[in-house]
Amino acid sequence: MARRKFLLLIAVLSVALVALVGSIWATLSGGRLTEVVDAVRIGGDFELTDHTGRRVTAADYKGRLQLVYFGYTFCPDVCITELTRVTEALDALGPATGQQVGGLFVSVDPARDTVEVLRDYQSHFHPAITMLTGSDAEIAQIAANYRVYYRRVSPDPDYLVDHSSFIFLLDRHGRYQTHFGPGDSVDKIVATVRTLLAGGGA
Secondary structure: OHHHHHHHHHHHHHHHHHHHHHHHHHHHHOOOOOHHHHOOOOOOOOEEEEOOOOEEEHHHHOOOEEEEEEEOOOOOOHHHHHHHHHHHHHHHHHHHHHOOEEEEEEEOOOOOOOHHHHHHHHOOOOOOEEEEEOOHHHHHHHHHHOOOOEEEOOOOOOOOEEEOOOEEEEOOOOOEEEEEOOOOOHHHHHHHHHHHHHOOOO
C-alpha cells in the first residue's frame, strides 16, 4: 500500500514538472520571458569597442531603438541567419523609420573577433548594425546582463561557440522590451518595432 502511494506521488510530481517546463518553453517561444526571468533586469550599461575601433558605452546608442544579437563571426550558420533577419527588418522599416532603429552585434568570441575582423564582417549586413567586441571580462559582463549563455565547445583552434540565439529589442532609453527567437518572422519583428515607435519609442 505504501509503495503504491509512493509511486502515485512520483507520478503526480512528474506531471507537474512536465507542465512547468512546458509552460516556461511556451512563454519563451512566444517572445516574452517567464515571470521568474521577467523579474530580473535584462540589459544595462557596458563599455566595449566597436568595429571602427572606438570605445563605446550603452549611452552612445540611446535615442534609437536597438535590435541586439549575441554571436560570433566564425559561426557557420545561425549567426548569419539572425543578422540577415535584422538586416531585412531594418530594410523593411525603410530609410525614414530606419533612422530611429539600429542594430548591435555583440561578439561572444573576442579572441578571434578583432576590430579588423568585425569591420569586414559588418560590410555584409545593414550599415545601421554596429559590431561590438571587448575583453573576456567585458563580454562576460554584458552577456550576464542579458542572461545570454555562451561556451567554447572544444580546445581546437577552429572551435565553435555554443550560445543563446535571441534578438533583443531595446527602447530609446536602452531598456529591454521583448525578444525574438529563431522561429519569429521578420514581419513580426518589423510589426513589433513599428508598434513601439508608434507609442513614442518608450
